[in-house]
Amino acid sequence: MSRLSIEKPWQRWLIRFGVFVAMVILTVPGLWVVLTAFRPNIEVLARPAVWIPQQWTLDNFARLFGLSDVQQGLPVAQYFINSLVISLTSTMIAVVIGMAGGYAFARYRFRGKATLFLAFMLSRTVPGVALSLPLFIIWARLGIIDTSFGLIVVYLAVNIPFTIWLTDGFFRQIPVDLSEAAQIDGCTAWQAFWKIEFPLARSGLASAAIFAFLTSWNEYALASQLTRTTASKTMPVGLMDFTAQFTVDWTGMSAMAVLIIIPALVLTFIVQKHLISGLTFGGVK
Amino acid sequence: MHCSGLFILVAFPRGGEARVGVLSVATDVQIPPRARWSEGFAAFFRSPRAVPYLLLLPAIIVILAVVLVPLLVSFWTSFTSYNLTKPATLFNFVGLRNYQRLMGNEDFWWAFGRTFIFVTITLNLEMLLGLGLALLINKITWGQRTLRTIMMFPMMFSPILVGFQFKYIFNDSIGLVNNALFDLGLITQPIPWLVDGTLANFSIIFAEIWMSTSIFAILLLAGLMALPKDPIEAAKVDGCNPLQVFQHITLPFLMPFVYIAMTIRSLDVARAYDMVRIMTNGGPAGRTELIWTLMTRTGYQNSQMGMANAMGYVSILLSIFFTVFFFRKLTAARTFMGGAQ
Amino acid sequence: QDFDYGSFPDYTLKVKLIGGTQYEKLYTRIPEWEALTGAKVEIVSSKNHFDLDREIKQDIATGQITWCVGSNHTSFAPQYGDLYVDLSTMIPAEELAKYVPGTLKSAMVDGRLVQLPRVTDVSNLYYRKDLYEDPANMEAYKAEFGADLAPPKTFEEFKQQIIFFADPPNLYGTAFAGKDEGMSGRFMEILRANGGDLFDADWNPIFNSPEGVDALNWFKDIYDAGGVPAGTVNYTWDDIGQAMAAGQLAVDLDWPGFAGFYSDPAASKISDVLGFAVSPVGSAGVRGGWSGSHSFSVTEACDNKEAATSLAVFLTNDESEMMEAQAGNLPTRSKTFDEVITYFNENGKTALAEMFPIWQASLADARTPPLIPQWIEVSNVLWPQLQAAIVGEKTPQEALDKAADEARMILEDAGIL
Amino acid sequence: MAQVRLDKVSKSYGKLETVHAIDLEIAHNEFVVLVGPSGCGKSTTLRMIAGLEEITGGTISIGDRVVNDLPPRARNISMVFQSYALYPHMTVRDNLGFGLKIANMAEAEITKRVDDAADILGLGPYMDRLPANLSGGQRQRVAMGRAIVRNPDVFLFDEPLSNLDAKLRGQMRVEIKKLHQRVKTTVIYVTHDQVEAMTLADRIVIMRDGDIEQIGTPSEVFEQPANVFVAGFIGSPPMNLLDAVVSNGKARLSDGLEVPLPAGLPVSQSQQIVLGFRPESLAPKGHALHGDGAAMPLQRNVIIAEPLGTETIIFVEMGGIDVQGKMLNPRVVAPGETLDFTLDLTRLHVFDKASGKRVVA
Amino acid sequence: MAQVRLDKVSKSYGKLETVHAIDLEIAHNEFVVLVGPSGCGKSTTLRMIAGLEEITGGTISIGDRVVNDLPPRARNISMVFQSYALYPHMTVRDNLGFGLKIANMAEAEITKRVDDAADILGLGPYMDRLPANLSGGQRQRVAMGRAIVRNPDVFLFDEPLSNLDAKLRGQMRVEIKKLHQRVKTTVIYVTHDQVEAMTLADRIVIMRDGDIEQIGTPSEVFEQPANVFVAGFIGSPPMNLLDAVVSNGKARLSDGLEVPLPAGLPVSQSQQIVLGFRPESLAPKGHALHGDGAAMPLQRNVIIAEPLGTETIIFVEMGGIDVQGKMLNPRVVAPGETLDFTLDLTRLHVFDKASGKRVVA
Numbered sequence A: 001m002s003r004l005s006i007e008k009p010w011q012r013w014l015i016r017f018g019v020f021v022a023m024v025i026l027t028v029p030g031l032w033v034v035l036t037a038f039r040p041n042i043e044v045l046a047r048p049a050v051w052i053p054q055q056w057t058l059d060n061f062a063r064l065f066g067l068s069d070v071q072q073g074l075p076v077a078q079y080f081i082n083s084l085v086i087s088l089t090s091t092m093i094a095v096v097i098g099m100a101g102g103y104a105f106a107r108y109r110f111r112g113k114a115t116l117f118l119a120f121m122l123s124r125t126v127p128g129v130a131l132s133l134p135l136f137i138i139w140a141r142l143g144i145i146d147t148s149f150g151l152i153v154v155y156l157a158v159n160i161p162f163t164i165w166l167t168d169g170f171f172r173q174i175p176v177d178l179s180e181a182a183q184i185d186g187c188t189a190w191q192a193f194w195k196i197e198f199p200l201a202r203s204g205l206a207s208a209a210i211f212a213f214l215t216s217w218n219e220y221a222l223a224s225q226l227t228r229t230t231a232s233k234t235m236p237v238g239l240m241d242f243t244a245q246f247t248v249d250w251t252g253m254s255a256m257a258v259l260i261i262i263p264a265l266v267l268t269f270i271v272q273k274h275l276i277s278g279l280t281f282g283g284v285k
Numbered sequence B: 001m002h003c004s005g006l007f008i009l010v011a012f013p014r015g016g017e018a019r020v021g022v023l024s025v026a027t028d029v030q031i032p033p034r035a036r037w038s039e040g041f042a043a044f045f046r047s048p049r050a051v052p053y054l055l056l057l058p059a060i061i062v063i064l065a066v067v068l069v070p071l072l073v074s075f076w077t078s079f080t081s082y083n084l085t086k087p088a089t090l091f092n093f094v095g096l097r098n099y100q101r102l103m104g105n106e107d108f109w110w111a112f113g114r115t116f117i118f119v120t121i122t123l124n125l126e127m128l129l130g131l132g133l134a135l136l137i138n139k140i141t142w143g144q145r146t147l148r149t150i151m152m153f154p155m156m157f158s159p160i161l162v163g164f165q166f167k168y169i170f171n172d173s174i175g176l177v178n179n180a181l182f183d184l185g186l187i188t189q190p191i192p193w194l195v196d197g198t199l200a201n202f203s204i205i206f207a208e209i210w211m212s213t214s215i216f217a218i219l220l221l222a223g224l225m226a227l228p229k230d231p232i233e234a235a236k237v238d239g240c241n242p243l244q245v246f247q248h249i250t251l252p253f254l255m256p257f258v259y260i261a262m263t264i265r266s267l268d269v270a271r272a273y274d275m276v277r278i279m280t281n282g283g284p285a286g287r288t289e290l291i292w293t294l295m296t297r298t299g300y301q302n303s304q305m306g307m308a309n310a311m312g313y314v315s316i317l318l319s320i321f322f323t324v325f326f327f328r329k330l331t332a333a334r335t336f337m338g339g340a341q
Numbered sequence C: 001q002d003f004d005y006g007s008f009p010d011y012t013l014k015v016k017l018i019g020g021t022q023y024e025k026l027y028t029r030i031p032e033w034e035a036l037t038g039a040k041v042e043i044v045s046s047k048n049h050f051d052l053d054r055e056i057k058q059d060i061a062t063g064q065i066t067w068c069v070g071s072n073h074t075s076f077a078p079q080y081g082d083l084y085v086d087l088s089t090m091i092p093a094e095e096l097a098k099y100v101p102g103t104l105k106s107a108m109v110d111g112r113l114v115q116l117p118r119v120t121d122v123s124n125l126y127y128r129k130d131l132y133e134d135p136a137n138m139e140a141y142k143a144e145f146g147a148d149l150a151p152p153k154t155f156e157e158f159k160q161q162i163i164f165f166a167d168p169p170n171l172y173g174t175a176f177a178g179k180d181e182g183m184s185g186r187f188m189e190i191l192r193a194n195g196g197d198l199f200d201a202d203w204n205p206i207f208n209s210p211e212g213v214d215a216l217n218w219f220k221d222i223y224d225a226g227g228v229p230a231g232t233v234n235y236t237w238d239d240i241g242q243a244m245a246a247g248q249l250a251v252d253l254d255w256p257g258f259a260g261f262y263s264d265p266a267a268s269k270i271s272d273v274l275g276f277a278v279s280p281v282g283s284a285g286v287r288g289g290w291s292g293s294h295s296f297s298v299t300e301a302c303d304n305k306e307a308a309t310s311l312a313v314f315l316t317n318d319e320s321e322m323m324e325a326q327a328g329n330l331p332t333r334s335k336t337f338d339e340v341i342t343y344f345n346e347n348g349k350t351a352l353a354e355m356f357p358i359w360q361a362s363l364a365d366a367r368t369p370p371l372i373p374q375w376i377e378v379s380n381v382l383w384p385q386l387q388a389a390i391v392g393e394k395t396p397q398e399a400l401d402k403a404a405d406e407a408r409m410i411l412e413d414a415g416i417l
Numbered sequence D, E: 001m002a003q004v005r006l007d008k009v010s011k012s013y014g015k016l017e018t019v020h021a022i023d024l025e026i027a028h029n030e031f032v033v034l035v036g037p038s039g040c041g042k043s044t045t046l047r048m049i050a051g052l053e054e055i056t057g058g059t060i061s062i063g064d065r066v067v068n069d070l071p072p073r074a075r076n077i078s079m080v081f082q083s084y085a086l087y088p089h090m091t092v093r094d095n096l097g098f099g100l101k102i103a104n105m106a107e108a109e110i111t112k113r114v115d116d117a118a119d120i121l122g123l124g125p126y127m128d129r130l131p132a133n134l135s136g137g138q139r140q141r142v143a144m145g146r147a148i149v150r151n152p153d154v155f156l157f158d159e160p161l162s163n164l165d166a167k168l169r170g171q172m173r174v175e176i177k178k179l180h181q182r183v184k185t186t187v188i189y190v191t192h193d194q195v196e197a198m199t200l201a202d203r204i205v206i207m208r209d210g211d212i213e214q215i216g217t218p219s220e221v222f223e224q225p226a227n228v229f230v231a232g233f234i235g236s237p238p239m240n241l242l243d244a245v246v247s248n249g250k251a252r253l254s255d256g257l258e259v260p261l262p263a264g265l266p267v268s269q270s271q272q273i274v275l276g277f278r279p280e281s282l283a284p285k286g287h288a289l290h291g292d293g294a295a296m297p298l299q300r301n302v303i304i305a306e307p308l309g310t311e312t313i314i315f316v317e318m319g320g321i322d323v324q325g326k327m328l329n330p331r332v333v334a335p336g337e338t339l340d341f342t343l344d345l346t347r348l349h350v351f352d353k354a355s356g357k358r359v360v361a
């Protein structure tokens, strides 16, 4: 793909500078947390501030896993697995269900469409508090409190509406001609969708997936209500293990934060390669 | 018979699983008189017209189960004096008392107004910054993938973590910001970031923006990448400078994504609750009190669930306002996009 | 005579325990109990106390009391109504006699022993010896106030020293928890030290009394004088701990739990200059003695209360208390105090050895917040008003009057008034 | 037996009806070309046959099945889209092979067919490119290729060669003809190229504003256009059409010129007619090749001359309007030059002015 | 002064060079038509002139400014894209008026111009539709309209009429010609339509594989094609090209037939040549119109005959290959029929086989 860049060098540098500044602002506060995971508490308190850790240490992680004698470790591995299972499952299901919905909105005319669309939007207006207790009551009755399943279902409801809206937008950008051509080529509606429209909606689906995954991965409020034990506690809830009645183990929390961030970063990096530009270019005139 | 609307019954047998029964599904099919509605129903399901409904069915079921039913329960509680630790109060109907008390509750209305302003400011700033970021990154060809990942870095932070992070960063005595300002010799007295009314609100807005701008950026970037190239070239030839191309071509194409992102975020800023609770918990002296902190404190710490839910329903008005507003914008913005209207 | 822990082969005991690194060490003893009794422990929940509180309330709301032992705290306990059994009916009196009497007394709600205390909290002074022993400071202080520089005996003196030491931004006199229960509790403490109280015998709010205004003015004065970081109105315990450990505070009126942190050279800059003193007295010449305990409770709904009680006792028995004490917590058994001081001295942890007698001394004056279910609710209307007065949005009297009105309404709604 | 039959088929977009109850029967193995002005409904008709556009009224059958409600894939058709509709995420090779893969054809057979098609279309060097990296004509050839690799009952071609150069278009025309003879399928072909229409069609269907104006073999529509519209539409340069009034067996033009009409035409005195003749019927003396029939001499000033290589189009005034004549074996002609023309009277077309219909003897 | 000048302009996509250092000077107000096989680089050249494609080498100037680094808007051009590139979110009216709005033209003036253009293009009824609701040809007309409402220094047209019917195309051709005469701008026009190329062009540029093969007036490229490629490319049906060997002033074809060559041609004995003649030069007796020059009689069997209305193309064998002849004033001819032809010897084209270059006297 050719990209025309009748840009002056100074414009290019201006853009790069802008990106650099933005990246600094976006990363520094977070990097500080990451660095804190590798320093002893005493450095956190230093004045003037110690930016780069002078004494790198893995003690915080050791404590986390119970490898030091100071305290018992946390079931981090179990939290991690819970988080991963819950986030991945709910993301995948939400993307599938949401995509089906988005496709319906983008490609079909039907009765009650606008109402339904608005209803999906409004479903998200319900504040967490109004939701969490009744949800808890119902989940308790159904016996799915403190199970991954219970949380997955809730995250589905959180993630489906925006997946629908987002994919709706992307499917609309794909010329209808393409699916028509595929049907002429002998595809069933399903094949036409799967082989043609799905790959072309990739950038939308990728961003929806990233978004859904990160939402579930980081969600705290509902998870803290609906999980109780290692059977389903997720990483963000586990993070609160570092807050006792009176103290907050900030370095330990940072260490755990690093464990939360890294997989999210890796997964995001993998998925976001599908955010490809110009996918539908050249198809129709 | 002419049925429209979709009804799902979720029955809760004690301790058992949910039985989900679909009673009827929206249709404009003329179904012959009662006795045979099930046949007409079956026929409808096999007809092509059922396709969109079938596609949407799973989504509808999930939403109904997870949102609607709880919603009805909490709606009921807002008319009771429901106290968490006294289950029996769930049936203590007090009519509009909670709402009446709310009307006269100055703190609540302050929080309400503040929340409105908070949402408006953060949404707009996040949108502008996110758009700017997306445009910048879109210009970069080399190393874009890495940049995109870095850009999403704040999204990896759980809101509670963000809360702690900024609580420490804005701490006036050991915080990073003041430390840095001291080191640079810019201040001699610590700035009470989380105390002064303006600064405290600035701080939580900053934290929220830091946390969420990337979400806008990533959604808009995805939109930018799906942008058709042809009209942009045509506009260049038609004499547009880059700004005009942006205004007349890029932006109209991006608007649906902007509105979708705005809607998602307008409903999602409630996530900021976790963060605000940790940073200020509405304090000091209620200067940063938002509906969410007030509501949660009322419901869980004070156990007054009925009252908390009444607050919730008043605040839903706010969300509905934003939602309907964006929905209309969205519908208008995407008329030109392909697909069925 | 030893407690009989019983035998419950194949029984699975469900428990909800406070989580967090500092509390979980004790749970390593659970396998011992399991071996002893043949029962199995299933931890159905492990969270920090605020979340645990919320969760327990949800359980009450949904009638899902399927567990037997729960972590508890004196401040929270009254809210739970008759969720928990009266342990004095379950545990022989001679066993209960081993606990510190005052601690045990404050564990009662409505005359029922709903919890078995595990560790006690009472606040006392931490101070930086280097500052108090600095000749320049001693001289200047003497010159200004005509008295020797020593850890404060009264809140008036305390205030004086706070302002004296303050040298922002590098050093502050102290910091206090300016929000949530921390604010309300500390106010209550000074109020009581001044001879006032939150409520009268009939639960009428009386904290808007002159004693209350004095107490509030104490905060306001040090705040206005810059003796505390301006952000202190936003601080909770962790911020104060970090600031103290960073050497930014001269004195800290705080919980025993911080001793371990402050005296750990890896985490704290003041580990080698740490001094301890009993908390000051107020204008009435008494200590406020704000106190509370972490504890274990046994649910009424439990199907094997014996086993549950057995575990609760086991986790607060001599060995367990020793374990807690060695970690720097205040034990709840009288005997442990002596043993642990010996232990600290033998193991070279002199700071902690120094601390324990001091903290033990203040336990005599320890008082909990009002043991009514509405305490937290009252606290939630109180602290925002206190903040408002401290930052100057209202006069102390206005603020306290407003809070008193709201508190009255809460108690009226609850039928207490 | 008709292979494709349209029975009162109509199509509306909202309130706007764009195809009005058209009837059309296409025999098995027939090659039908659809022509008509831009926007007359050709593409819509093809798309309805393909099943891509819901029909508003009427029935469409293929073979002996009514296909109104059948999805496109069940109709076994190939189509070249006017907009190409290439799969932008697939290489040229994958675009071509997609339909075959969907039909579960063996890998080897797919490769063979795709390579054959690529050969015919000259797409060999581009097989691994994405459509975005092709020129306009190359894209169109891919669209074409995607249709011809398959073996459907009906081919639908929507202006498949419009973006190709004349030479390639000529080759492709031959290939399409061959393909049609080889696979014996029915073809419905939309084109604006008269040569294509004339050379490929068994029958030509002329549409206009959603109606069919005439259906006939190429020579029928060319020699005996059913009405003024068809007369003016078919043939390039178009037939000259002049208003006239019948006067004593002659057509009197507005400038008074009288052109003798063929004998035996059922026209009445003073009837308003339209007189038509093709440019080839009006030629400078010595530059035409007329039959032996009657001719009429004319002297005219050249308004403008358009040399086309083998011939030159000459514009002159007649009946008050500009008409075109054709100069074969051309020489340079300057505007304003006066030339002697002959008008071939054996090839006149006469239409009734009111109805537009051809007047036949 | 050249209005548009390309100086060794080349373009590569990655490693692939698609335009090879071409030189082209276009005078002010000149109408230049670019032709060439599909994929030869016509669109790329236009896009480079427009500033839409970065040029890999060389310089482009418009007027006396080198525009290499100027963005499209600073070049003051109008362009019709091969892919139309309509603004899908604007109505036809807004599409047409967009460029004018950007130029801050007064509202009234915009309306006037847009309405004028819509009139010319027959877009009146569609002004408020979105492009998605238009037929292919209507879209193309919108693309055209968007270019002609403006008043640029240079017009770039990339196959602007390919999807229009012959009649409309004829009208549009005239409108373009008028426009060009009225506004006196430079036009660069890509087309595959020979008639358009011949009638519109001041000069024709023939491209092939990224190179320019010949630049000349329409009659130059038609009458004196510079090489075999141009000879075969220009003219439709194309020139017949046969391999031959010079033998005593005659060209001996592979089947032994000898065709006398014009006298004075600088060919050597036994030189390998390519002999070319257009279909019109080979006609059945009585169906051609030759000059007075030398002609050669030939008897041939008809392989196939393609009737085109006013003429019929007849395929016969000659020199081992199929060649095309033209029958004017046609009658029905059956395949296999034997006819007497004459070959016009005054219009032969001779090329050197090795270099492909035309051999000129």
Ligand SMILES: Nc1ncnc2c1ncn2[C@@H]1O[C@H](COP(=O)(O)OP(=O)(O)OP(=O)(O)O)[C@@H](O)[C@H]1O
Pocket: A001, A002, D126, D132, D133, D134, D135, D136, D137, D138, D163, E013, E016, E018, E036, E037, E038, E039, E040, E041, E042, E043, E044, E045, E082
């Ligand atoms: N983005 C690209 N990447 C690689 N090759 C390209 C790209 N775009 C065009 N080409 C190639 O460059 C050559 C010239 O393309 P161009 O579009 O200029 O052809 P054209 O002369 O306009 O052909 P047509 O008549 O088919 O439109 C073609 O062979 C084409 O395949």
Ligand SMILES: Nc1ncnc2c1ncn2[C@@H]1O[C@H](COP(=O)(O)OP(=O)(O)OP(=O)(O)O)[C@@H](O)[C@H]1O
Pocket: D013, D016, D018, D036, D037, D038, D039, D040, D041, D042, D043, D044, D045, D082, E126, E132, E133, E134, E135, E136, E137, E138, E163
């Ligand atoms: N989606 C639509 N909504 C409304 N009108 C439409 C729509 N699609 C096409 N039309 C109109 O229907 C008519 C027929 O369109 P169609 O595409 O069949 O024309 P066509 O004969 O193929 O023309 P062309 O030669 O220009 O491609 C046109 O006038 C067009 O404007």
Ligand SMILES: [Mg+2]
Pocket: D042, D043, D044, D082, D158, E135, E136, E137
């Ligand atoms: Mg069409």
Ligand SMILES: [Mg+2]
Pocket: D135, D136, D137, E042, E043, E044, E082, E158
């Ligand atoms: Mg091109």
